[in-house]
Amino acid sequence: MSGSASPLGGTPSANDRRRRLFGSIFAITCGAATLVGVLALVVLLADVLRDGLPRFDWALLTNFASRFPERAGVKAALAGSIWILGLTALFAFPVSVAAAIYLEEYAPRNRWTRLIQLNIANLAGVPSIVYGMLGLAVFVRALGFDRSIIAGALTLSILILPVIIIASQEAVRAVPDSIRQAAYGLGATRWQVVSSQVLPMAMPGILTGTILALSRAVGETAPLIMVGAVGFIAFTPTGLGDPFTVLPLQIYNWISRPQADFQQIAAAGILVLLSLLMAMNAAAILLRNRYQKDR
Amino acid sequence: MPVIHDIESGGGAPALEAKHVSVHYGSKVAVSDVSLVVPANQVVALIGPSGCGKSTLLRCFNRMNDLVGGARVEGAVEFRGKNLYDPDVDPVEVRRRIGMVFQKPNPFPKSIYENTAFGPRINGFRGDMDERVETSLRQAALWDEVHDRLGDSAYALSGGQQQRLCIARTLAVKPEIVLMDEPASALDPIATQRIEELIYELKKDYTIVIVTHNMQQAARISDYTAFLYMGELIEYGPTETIFTNPREQRTEDYVTGRFG
Amino acid sequence: MSSPGTDDLSFKRARNVKEQVIGSFLFLSAAVSTLVTVGIVAVLFTETVAFFRAVSPVDFFTGTEWTPLFQNPRFGVLPLLSGSFLVAAGAAVVAIPLGLLSAIFLSEYSGPRLRGVLKPLLEILAGIPTVVYGYFALTFITPLLRTVLPETDVFNAASAALVVGIMIVPTVSSLSDDALRAVPKALRQGAYGLGATKFEVSTRVVVPAALSGILASFILGISRAIGETMAVTIAAGNMPNLTLNGLESIQTMTAYIVQASLGDTPHGSIGYQTLFAVGMTLFVITLAMNVLSQWVMARFREEYQ
Numbered sequence: 001m002s003g004s005a006s007p008l009g010g011t012p013s014a015n016d017r018r019r020r021l022f023g024s025i026f027a028i029t030c031g032a033a034t035l036v037g038v039l040a041l042v043v044l045l046a047d048v049l050r051d052g053l054p055r056f057d058w059a060l061l062t063n064f065a066s067r068f069p070e071r072a073g074v075k076a077a078l079a080g081s082i083w084i085l086g087l088t089a090l091f092a093f094p095v096s097v098a099a100a101i102y103l104e105e106y107a108p109r110n111r112w113t114r115l116i117q118l119n120i121a122n123l124a125g126v127p128s129i130v131y132g133m134l135g136l137a138v139f140v141r142a143l144g145f146d147r148s149i150i151a152g153a154l155t156l157s158i159l160i161l162p163v164i165i166i167a168s169q170e171a172v173r174a175v176p177d178s179i180r181q182a183a184y185g186l187g188a189t190r191w192q193v194v195s196s197q198v199l200p201m202a203m204p205g206i207l208t209g210t211i212l213a214l215s216r217a218v219g220e221t222a223p224l225i226m227v228g229a230v231g232f233i234a235f236t237p238t239g240l241g242d243p244f245t246v247l248p249l250q251i252y253n254w255i256s257r258p259q260a261d262f263q264q265i266a267a268a269g270i271l272v273l274l275s276l277l278m279a280m281n282a283a284a285i286l287l288r289n290r291y292q293k294d295r
Numbered sequence: 296m297p298v299i300h301d302i303e304s305g306g307g308a309p310a311l312e313a314k315h316v317s318v319h320y321g322s323k324v325a326v327s328d329v330s331l332v333v334p335a336n337q338v339v340a341l342i343g344p345s346g347c348g349k350s351t352l353l354r355c356f357n358r359m360n361d362l363v364g365g366a367r368v369e370g371a372v373e374f375r376g377k378n379l380y381d382p383d384v385d386p387v388e389v390r391r392r393i394g395m396v397f398q399k400p401n402p403f404p405k406s407i408y409e410n411t412a413f414g415p416r417i418n419g420f421r422g423d424m425d426e427r428v429e430t431s432l433r434q435a436a437l438w439d440e441v442h443d444r445l446g447d448s449a450y451a452l453s454g455g456q457q458q459r460l461c462i463a464r465t466l467a468v469k470p471e472i473v474l475m476d477e478p479a480s481a482l483d484p485i486a487t488q489r490i491e492e493l494i495y496e497l498k499k500d501y502t503i504v505i506v507t508h509n510m511q512q513a514a515r516i517s518d519y520t521a522f523l524y525m526g527e528l529i530e531y532g533p534t535e536t537i538f539t540n541p542r543e544q545r546t547e548d549y550v551t552g553r554f555g
Numbered sequence: 556m557s558s559p560g561t562d563d564l565s566f567k568r569a570r571n572v573k574e575q576v577i578g579s580f581l582f583l584s585a586a587v588s589t590l591v592t593v594g595i596v597a598v599l600f601t602e603t604v605a606f607f608r609a610v611s612p613v614d615f616f617t618g619t620e621w622t623p624l625f626q627n628p629r630f631g632v633l634p635l636l637s638g639s640f641l642v643a644a645g646a647a648v649v650a651i652p653l654g655l656l657s658a659i660f661l662s663e664y665s666g667p668r669l670r671g672v673l674k675p676l677l678e679i680l681a682g683i684p685t686v687v688y689g690y691f692a693l694t695f696i697t698p699l700l701r702t703v704l705p706e707t708d709v710f711n712a713a714s715a716a717l718v719v720g721i722m723i724v725p726t727v728s729s730l731s732d733d734a735l736r737a738v739p740k741a742l743r744q745g746a747y748g749l750g751a752t753k754f755e756v757s758t759r760v761v762v763p764a765a766l767s768g769i770l771a772s773f774i775l776g777i778s779r780a781i782g783e784t785m786a787v788t789i790a791a792g793n794m795p796n797l798t799l800n801g802l803e804s805i806q807t808m809t810a811y812i813v814q815a816s817l818g819d820t821p822h823g824s825i826g827y828q829t830l831f832a833v834g835m836t837l838f839v840i841t842l843a844m845n846v847l848s849q850w851v852m853a854r855f856r857e858e859y860q
Contacts, residue, residue, distance in 0.1 A: 023754035027664055033656030034665075037677045039730070040721045045696045048687065057834035106581055111366050118849075120588050125775070126838065127782025129809050130595060132816075133834045137598040141822060158591050165588065178401035182461070184362060186414040186468055187391030189570065191577045196417065197624065212682075213398060219684030222784035223808070228814050248686040248785070255690055255789055263694060268689050280837030377564055385566040392564070 048274070052267030060268050061072040064234040069261035077250035079236035080149070080229070081218055081276065084246055086219050087153035091162050099161075100168030100206075105194050116123065131159040132226025141225050149230030150240040153221050160213040162285050166280040169206055169208020171202040204288040210285035215277050247273040310335040310472055310502040311356060311393075316370035318351050318360060322470065325351040327526040328370070333472070333519075337495060338503045340517035342510060344554070348526040349506045353474050356504060357393035358386040374472075391418055394470035398477045400457035402449035407441050408431075410449045412459055414468035420532070427467055433464035434500075436493050455486025459493065466497075473497065475505040479512065491516050510550055514538050522546045599838055602831030609825055615832065621795035621806075623829045624815065630829065634795035638712065638805035639781050641839075642791060645716025645801055646723060651773055653720070654727025658769075661728065662735035663757045674732070681725040689789030692718040696788065698748040706728060706802060710792025713801035718790065719783050723776040730775065734768020735761055771852040777845035782837065784809035808837045 008032060008110040012020070059078060063073025099120075135155030145151040175198050183193040197207075233245040234251065245253075254266035311333040318326040323501070326348040333339050351360065358379060360366045367527050371378040398424040402410050411428045420427065423516050432438040437459040440532040441452070448458055458478060465473055477493075494503060507513050513520050514534060521531040522545075528539060530546045541547045548554055607615070611628045618631015657677065661670050697714040701707045707714075738761050746760045762769065791805030792815050806814070811832055820826035 019752050023752045026754045026758070027660075028763065030656045030660035030664055031651045033676070034673055036653055036658045037657055037680060037721070037724045038673065040724075041676065041680055041683075043695070044683070044687070044691045047691055051694065052815075059419070095587055098581045099588060100587040102578075102581035106578055109583070116589060117584055119592050121843065122845055123588060123592060125778060125808065125841065126595065127841055129782070129812055130599075130838050131785045133812070133831060134591070134595050134598050136816070137482070137602070137831075138594060145689070158587075159476065160593065161588060162788065176401075178397065178399060179403060180462075181359070181395075181397060181415075182401045182403065185357070185359065185390055185395035185397070187462065188417050189386055189387050189574050191574055192417045196413070198553075201404060201658045215682060219682075219686070220811060221684070221686045224789075225813055230817075231645055248684050251690070252686050252785065252789065255686070255693060263690075266690060267694075270690060273684060273687070277684075295323075374564075379564070383566065384564045385571070387570075388564045388567070 007161055029109065029282050048267050048270050050267075051264055052269075052271045055268035056271045060265075062270065065232050066251075067261060069147075069265050072254070072262075072265050074247060074250055074272050076233040077097075077245050077247045077269070078272060078276075080233070080244040081246040081273075083237050083244065084148050084156060084224075085214060085218055087149065088156045088160065089210070089214055090216075091153060091157035092164055095165035095209070096161050097168050097206060099165045100172055101194055101199070103165075104169055105190065105198065120162045120165055126164060126207040128159055128220055129222040129226065131155055132223030134158070135147045135223060135227040136208045138280050146241075147230070147243050148241045149237055151227045152224050152229055152244060152246075155227050156217040156220060159220065159223060160217050163213040163216065164206075164210050168202070168206045171205025171209065172198060173211075174205065175201045203252070207287050211280055211287070215280050218246075218276060219248055219273070220279070221246075221252055224249055225252075247276070298408050309333060309334055310374070311504070312373040312374065313352070313355070314371040315374060316352065316355055316368065318355060319367045319369075320346070320363075321365050324526055325366075326355070326523075329523070329528040330370075331478060331521055331528060331531050333502060333504055335502050335520040336498060336500075338498055338505060338516055339519045339521065340513035341504065341521050341523060342508070342513050342549070343523035344549070345508060346525075347523040349523045350476055352523065353476055353504060353506050354395075356472070356474055357390045357395055358388070359395060369485075369517050378472045391468055391473040392470055393426050393474060394465035394468055394477045396458070396462050396465055399481045400454055400461055401459050402457050403451075404444045405425050405449060407452070408445040410464050410550045411467050414464055418468060431463040432460075434497070436489065436496070437463055442521035453486070455489060455509045456488070457483060457484050458490060462490075462493065462497075465502075467482060470501070472502045473506065475503065480508065487512075489502065510538075510552075522549060524549070556769075575720050587814065595838070599831050599835040602828050603629040603835040606828035606832040609828070610832075614650060619797050621811070624818065624820075624826055628825070632808075632833065634797040635702035635806060635808045635811050635833060636836070637797050637799070638795070639809070640699070641712045641799065641801060641805060642719055642778050642783075642787050642807055643714045643780040645713060646720035646783075647773070649717060649720025650723045650727050650780075651778050653771070654724045654776065655731055655769060657724065657728040658735055658772075659757055659762070661732050663753065670702040674729075675710075677725045679729055680721060685722065685783060686789070688718040688722055688786040692786060692790035704802060708792070708802060708804045710790065710794070710804040711802050712791050714791075714806045715787040715791035716801060719780050722783065722786065723779050726779055727772045727776040730772030731765070733767045734765040737768065738764045740793070754789070767851045767854050771848040774844050774851065775850040778841045778848065781844070782809065782841050785811050788813045808833050812837075 060073045061078065061255050062075055063071055064075050066072040103113065103117060132155060135151060139145045139151040140147065179197050182195055183197045229245055229249050230243065234241060237244045251266050251269040251273065254262045254269060300508055301515065309332045313329055313331050316326060316329045317324065329352060341353060343349050354360045360368055370486055371380060371471045394443060403413060408428055411431050412424050415424065415427050429438060432441065437456060439457060447456060452460060491512065497503060504516065517534045519532065520534040520537040522529045522537060524545055530541055530543045537546060538550050568675060569645050581780050590853065615632050618628035620631045621634045622629045661674055665673060692714045696717050697709065697711065700714055742760055742764060743756055746756045787807045788810040791807060791810060793806050793810055794804040795806045796803055811833055814829050815826060820830065
């Protein structure tokens with residue numbers, strides 16, 4: 001590589017010095033690029049905190065949306081988000097985990113299985129708004145659920161289905177084969193092997209993946225706009241058929257208004273949303289640790 | 296191939312009989328036309344160089360090969376007069392009667408008690424579980440070491456103890472035959488010795504087929520030895536004969552360490 | 556030994572039925588994902604066909620004006636396409652260098668501890684809801700841009716492109732990092748053995764070896780940028796505009812879908828059908844990019860496994 005070799009420990013040649021300089025500049029550039037990403041995160045959080053903290057108080061959580069920014073709150077949106085979160089988990093979790101178990105433990109290794117697998121990978125890359133269109137056409141119109149919580153929750157369920165399936169498959173795959181062999185060797189049926197050994201061992205990974213997917217659902221806006229969730233709701237939902245709003249949608253509604261006061265309340269709403277997401281991630285970590293201790 | 300029908304066994308009737316068993320993986324032949332009789336209450340060792348098909352053959356005896364995609368078994372394995380590969384035979388039932396111990400200790404990530412109780416539990420055992428666990432652990436010569444900490448994780452045990460727990464776990468299902476796939480190969484010499492003593496004890500109540508690459512071990516613990524080479528059964532007979540006066544040159548070369 | 560008869564080896568009916576019921580339930584669950592794909596394609600296809608009965612595909616794909624909800628509607632999708640590509644290109648300009656250099660730093664320069672801190676931090680960027688990025692663009696980036704370049708519109712493509720770029724940095728850096736780390740150690744050691752510096756090893760050996768994985772991450776990142784909705788709706792505006800000037804207000808395909816569905820578009824109307832025609836275009840573009848990315852990635856796997 002280098003033209004003139006210098007004796008070890010001697011004065012490096014001009015060429016070697018240049019190579020080293022390039023190396024240092026490159027290393028610093030790479031480090032700086034990484035820091036830009038981190039810095040962007042810090043600036044973003046600082047921006048939201050600066051605008052939102054003055055309005056981040058109890059009244060924010062207990063007030064409904066209002067035409068008057070000083071009286072506006074996230075009560076309906078927070079309730080809607082929690083409804084959506086619970087229902088989406090209820091719909092998406094069992095189906096996704098069952099699908100993952102089928103693909104890892106039951107499916108024959110043939111072309112159909114590969115096709116299903118490829119399809120799931122592609123679904124994970126479909127823009128969320130396209131799921132909204134499916135929800136609009138199928139749940140809102142064809143099934144007649146109208147602009148209801150259940151239409152929203154079903155739409156988000158199919159949105160996060162591939163995400164949970166992929167995470168669950170990884171968790172199931174990580175269970176050592178020796179455990180399956182041991183259980184089969186004792187005369188366990190396939191389902192006994194899966195339910196008594198494989199699933200318990202894979203559960204921490206499955207739960208972590210599920211909660212991360214649910215965090216995505218909680219942050220989604222566009223598909224819910226498509227299925228007709230609205231930005232102005234002055235009551236908390238009481239049933240599956242009620243109209244609803246969620247935090248990101250409420251925030252979007254406030255951002256779209258020109259008054260600076262609404263920008264502040266939007267920032268405060270973002271703080272509520274980020275707190276909810278942080279709580280979910282903390283729950284994921286706690287759950288995982290607890291499961292691991294039980295072993 | 297020498298099929299041994301007239302084995303002068305202490306236990307009487309054959310426990311298991313392989314008839315022209317071949318195993319294919321895709322186009323590859325792993326076991327080719329093997330026939331042998333496993334007499335009841337005896338220890339049969341399968342020996343041979345690695346890749347000779349001895350583990351594959353062992354896995355035919357309780358249909359563990361069914362779990363390997365692409366494996367195809369031909370011929371018959373008779374157990375109490377019934378071919379294990381008949382279409383009406385449930386492999387799950389087969390494995391409940393013919394248990395297996397694996398190369399590496401593979402306890403479940405559960406307590407010692409739960410590991411032992413797992414088999415009876417999935418088999419719908421309704422009796423006294425504590426008693427069944429104790430009996431099994433005693434049979435596996437592990438009870439004295441663990442009786443005061445049955446709730447501890449199986450992973451807290453040493454490798455040798457884990458393997459004896461795996462044996463206890465297999466015995467708890469009350470199988471008739473126990474298959475062992477190099478059960479001591481991952482263990483130190485002292486743990487190995489304990490396993491060998493245990494096998495000697497177990498022979499009273501069980502028929503044992505053991506795969507080993509350790510010829511001294513085969514010579515020490517088995518009553519009959521089968522030598523496999525490249526998927527074929529080269530020679531099968533009383534262990535003493537195989538090791539002192541084999542008929543085949545290849546057997547002699549192998550047991551005297553000239554290849555393998 | 557007390558032993559049951561040999562007929563005991565046969566299948567136990569009750570247990571067998573239970574196993575089969577469970578197996579079928581699991582299979583049906585897996586089939587749901589296929590149903591979703593069929594549903595998406597069917598829904599987009601039916602409404603798009605209905606749309607093309609009213610509007611000629613030639614007008615749709617070559618028209619330069621998009622005013623579907625006006626009195627005298629025009630259905631040229633090019634302004635929306637150009638809007639989406641303008642934002643995606645801008646985002647790529649931000650995310651590709653930042654993502655790739657970060658990946659090189661994480662995989663080649665940082666030790667396990669630093670990496671253990673930096674990688675999760677970068678991944679938080681991917682977990683922040685896009686509406687928050689929209690807020691950040693509108694209240695922080697746009698004012699900054701307007702200070703530097705006063706001719707910038709309040710809603711502009713550049714601001715949206717910047718935040719979308721930041722948003723997809725983790726996509727690019729995570730996947731590229733995986734690709735770089737999959738390059739065998741022996742290759743690096745071979746180069747070091749020839750007296751190469753770390754810079755030379757990284758740029759001339761490791762990056763070229765991981766190139767297809769890195770390319771796949773770029774394609775996937777750009778595909779995400781095209782499908783991104785809320786940040787561009789909030790920051791880039793709602794003005795269909797066939798332009799390459801990032802400082803102007805534009806509208807992306809996704810932003811149009813949001814705008815139209817917020818308004819009154821009765822079922823069966825041409826306005827309703829435009830949603831699906833634009834959605835179909837978006838779906839086909841992102842699907843093609845995802846498939847391309849998988850294909851490139853599969854080639855990469857062949858090289859090293």
